[in-house]
Amino acid sequence: xxxxxxxxxxxxxxxxxxxxxxxxxxxxxxxxxxxxxxxxxxxxxxxxxxxxxxxxxxxxxxxxxxxxxxxxxxxxxxxxxxxxxxxxxxxxxxxxxxxxxxxxxxxxxxxxxxxxxxxxxxxxx
Numbered sequence: 520x521x522x523x524x525x526x527x528x529x530x531x532x533x534x535x536x537x538x539x540x541x542x543x544x545x546x547x548x549x550x551x552x553x554x555x556x557x558x559x560x561x562x563x564x565x566x567x568x569x570x571x572x573x574x575x576x577x578x579x580x581x582x583x584x585x586x587x588x589x590x591x592x593x594x595x596x597x598x599x600x601x602x603x604x605x606x607x608x609x610x611x612x613x614x615x616x617x618x619x620x621x622x623x624x625x626x627x628x629x630x631x632x633x634x635x636x637x638x639x640x641x642x643x644x
Contacts, residue, residue, distance in 0.1 A: 523555045532607040540573045541605040549616035550579050556644045558587040562634050566592030
């Protein structure tokens with residue numbers, strides 16, 4: 520299965536083609552890679568939360584849906600007036616994985632349940 524790279528993500532963020540506005544300054548490449556792999560095999564995710572054109576929650580899922588060409592649901596959500604917009608081309612892509620193995624396992628359990636799958640399918644990605 521094709522993986523996404525730092526270059527794939529950077530090219531997308533610098534393309535000017537993203538519909539929604541970022542409200543966080545960084546994303547994590549290993550998280551993007553895990554979500555992307557899951558999307559490519561048909562794993563469904565909770566939708567992203569947006570306020571108008573601003574992402575409230577779901578930056579990683581949004582980026583992966585764009586890269587994988589998989590539609591993701593958008594939910595209208597409130598956002599604090601203190602949250603500032605970020606230019607996608609300036610969003611930092613962190614290459615280190617800040618999720619623990621336990622947290623990754625929690626995501627896999629949630630995704631397996633949501634998709635009615637045996638967790639081994641996700642653990643083997």
